[in-house]
Amino acid sequence: xxxxxxxxxxxxxxAAPGKAALDNINLTINQGEYITVCGKSxxxxxxxxxxxxxxxxxxxxxxxxxxxxGVPLEDVDLKTQSSQVxxxxxxxxxxxxxxxxxxxxxxxxxxxxxxxNIIRLRVAEMASYFGIQNWFHREVSELSGGQKQLLNLAAxxxxxxxxxxxxxPTSQLDPIAAADxxxxxxxxxxxxxxxxxITEHRLEDILxxxxxxxxxxxxxxxxxxxxxxxxxxxxxxxxxxxxxMPAPVQVYYNSPDACRAASEGKCPLTVREGRTWLTKVFEDxxxxxxxxxxxxxxxxxxxxxEIKDLxxxxxxxxxxxxxxxxxxxxxxxxxxxxxxxxTGKSTMLRSICRxxxxxxGSVKIFGKKTDKxxxxxxxxxxxxxxxxxxxxxxxxxxxxxxxxxxLGPEISARIEKDIETKxxxxxxxxxxxxxxxxxxxxxxxxxSHPADLSGGEQQRAxxxxxxxxxxxxxxxxxxxxxxxxxFKLSFAQILSDLKARxxxxxxxSHDVEFCARYADMVGMFFDGNIIASDTPRRFFSxxxxxxxxxxxxxxxxxxxxxxxxDLIYLLK
Numbered sequence: 001x002x003x004x005x006x007x008x009x010x011x012x013x014x015a016a017p018g019k020a021a022l023d024n025i026n027l028t029i030n031q032g033e034y035i036t037v038c039g040k041s042x043x044x045x046x047x048x049x050x051x052x053x054x055x056x057x058x059x060x061x062x063x064x065x066x067x068x069x070g071v072p073l074e075d076v077d078l079k080t081q082s083s084q085v086x087x088x089x090x091x092x093x094x095x096x097x098x099x100x101x102x103x104x105x106x107x108x109x110x111x112x113x114x115x116x117n118i119i120r121l122r123v124a125e126m127a128s129y130f131g132i133q134n135w136f137h138r139e140v141s142e143l144s145g146g147q148k149q150l151l152n153l154a155a156x157x158x159x160x161x162x163x164x165x166x167x168x169p170t171s172q173l174d175p176i177a178a179a180d181x182x183x184x185x186x187x188x189x190x191x192x193x194x195x196x197x198i199t200e201h202r203l204e205d206i207l208x209x210x211x212x213x214x215x216x217x218x219x220x221x222x223x224x225x226x227x228x229x230x231x232x233x234x235x236x237x238x239x240x241x242x243x244x245m246p247a248p249v250q251v252y253y254n255s256p257d258a259c260r261a262a263s264e265g266k267c268p269l270t271v272r273e274g275r276t277w278l279t280k281v282f283e284d285x286x287x288x289x290x291x292x293x294x295x296x297x298x299x300x301x302x303x304x305x306e307i308k309d310l311x312x313x314x315x316x317x318x319x320x321x322x323x324x325x326x327x328x329x330x331x332x333x334x335x336x337x338x339x340x341x342x343t344g345k346s347t348m349l350r351s352i353c354r355x356x357x358x359x360x361g362s363v364k365i366f367g368k369k370t371d372k373x374x375x376x377x378x379x380x381x382x383x384x385x386x387x388x389x390x391x392x393x394x395x396x397x398x399x400x401x402x403x404x405x406x407l408g409p410e411i412s413a414r415i416e417k418d419i420e421t422k423x424x425x426x427x428x429x430x431x432x433x434x435x436x437x438x439x440x441x442x443x444x445x446x447x448s449h450p451a452d453l454s455g456g457e458q459q460r461a462x463x464x465x466x467x468x469x470x471x472x473x474x475x476x477x478x479x480x481x482x483x484x485x486x487f488k489l490s491f492a493q494i495l496s497d498l499k500a501r502x503x504x505x506x507x508x509s510h511d512v513e514f515c516a517r518y519a520d521m522v523g524m525f526f527d528g529n530i531i532a533s534d535t536p537r538r539f540f541s542x543x544x545x546x547x548x549x550x551x552x553x554x555x556x557x558x559x560x561x562x563x564x565x566d567l568i569y570l571l572k
Contacts, residue, residue, distance in 0.1 A: 009064035039216035041456025086156030092148035146177030248274030310361035323528030339525035384471035390462030455482030
């Protein structure tokens with residue numbers, strides 16, 4: 001039975017009437033299906049998902065129709081939509097409305113007018129099902145990102161929806177928390193028959209669980225197929241979206257024919273299937289090739305950043321978040337910091353920028369303590385930070401005006417006045433704005449309102465704004481959050497170009513695949529400190545859980561391989 005039927009759906013945002021955000025979409029989603037929607041940033045994934053609930057549908061011009069259980073969605077009352085269609089957003093904090101965990105679980109049911117006895121029963125059931133009992137009475141503000149997202153899912157499930165829509169729900173979660181969350185979603189689909197519609201850039205944990213995969217580009221549906229077939233179609237058509245496929249799929253299709261023959265024509269989708277396939281490939285032979293040595297950093301190199309014995313707590317009553325944090329980052333390197341949610345990684349970055357003031361310890365930038373710099377000296381041509389929430393950087397009505405703000409009040413005022421009096425098309429933008437827009441691939445977004453951009457597009461626009469300060473030390477807090485696999489390649493090139501110009505980059509990230517591929521050094525943040533630091537290959541090959549899919553897939557044959565490229569190189 002069809003759950004959603006989408007017929008000839010076309011949608012234009014008010015700011016871009018000539019560009020279709022959704023272009024003639026025709027889809028049928030059946031009850032109980034697990035549907036994965038993928039595509040690069042700005043392809044229309046989030047816009048499509050928001051059309052499944054009328055209260056979330058963005059303003060703009062729409063044609064076509066959406067049916068929920070055979071009824072036009074606009075004819076379904078809001079109470080029915082609220083109970084039948086649940087929605088989990090990218091940012092856990094965007095959805096939480098109460099202060100206590102137990103009240104958040106009950107909030108939706110209270111608004112639906114459910115009897116108090118039923119509310120207590122459902123809240124107890126959901127708390128038990130999701131393992132929330134131990135933090136049932138806690139303040140929501142005390143929860144980690146993973147716990148908040150699980151709470152959002154539990155609060156939705158308490159209303160017994162028939163459909164759950166998830167818009168990149170793990171973008172702010174560490175790899176272990178993300179895997180746990182997605183396993184719970186899969187369990188709901190299998191055991192309760194709830195229809196799942198999910199968008200994700202990180203496909204490792206969901207592609208194999210999907211019944212069908214929808215690939216979108218420029219507002220159109222490029223293809224709808226099974227997980228087994230979609231990778232083959234993208235590979236054979238040389239579609240850039242193939243780079244988003246899980247490591248086992250990428251390794252399989254890029255390996256020699258003799259290796260693929262061992263799987264009898266079936267592409268592995270999971271780490272387990274990939275490991276079984278590699279075992280068959282090498283069951284009667286030994287691997288002969290090894291990876292070239294990783295370059296070692298010069299121990300005598302001058303440091304761009306030195307942190308020594310940093311201690312910080314948010315209030316007198318709460319425990320320390322930073323506990324003697326010590327770190328040295330040589331000039332011209334990309335240093336990645338990984339670790340679980342809530343361990344203090346972002347707190348460390350904010351302490352470096354003087355947003356927070358540690359009560360003990362010191363921070364030096366290029367040999368000088370940060371408290372010896374004036375604000376003008378510290379943040380112009382010296383230090384810059386891209387925060388985890390890019391929306392906090394936007395204050396203007398167009399991306400171009402936000403970028404102009406970084407060039408000084410005179411240029412900013414001139415561009416704002418020209419846009420207001422002459423219109424955007426007749427406004428001359430400074431070369432610096434055009435150059436950084438081209439670098440971050442946002443040239444066609446300059447006239448857009450920042451709030452109208454997708455999560456990945458906002459991240460790129462925020463990066464462009466930060467780069468206009470010409471920093472020598474660049475701090476990045478979850479920079480690949482919301483980025484598609486295609487722009488990640490461009491982003492890696494941006495980091496390489498910055499490094500070539502002498503810029504030092506410190507990056508906090510949950511994206512272990514990106515860190516393994518592009519960082520010079522990786523450090524593990526745990527219990528308020530950096531407890532281990534090494535080159536990516538040595539760092540990730542020693543971990544069992546906090547490592548890449550490629551390493552888990554091939555470590556029994558190639559212990560040092562940590563990326564899909566490593567495995568492809570060795571197989572060839």
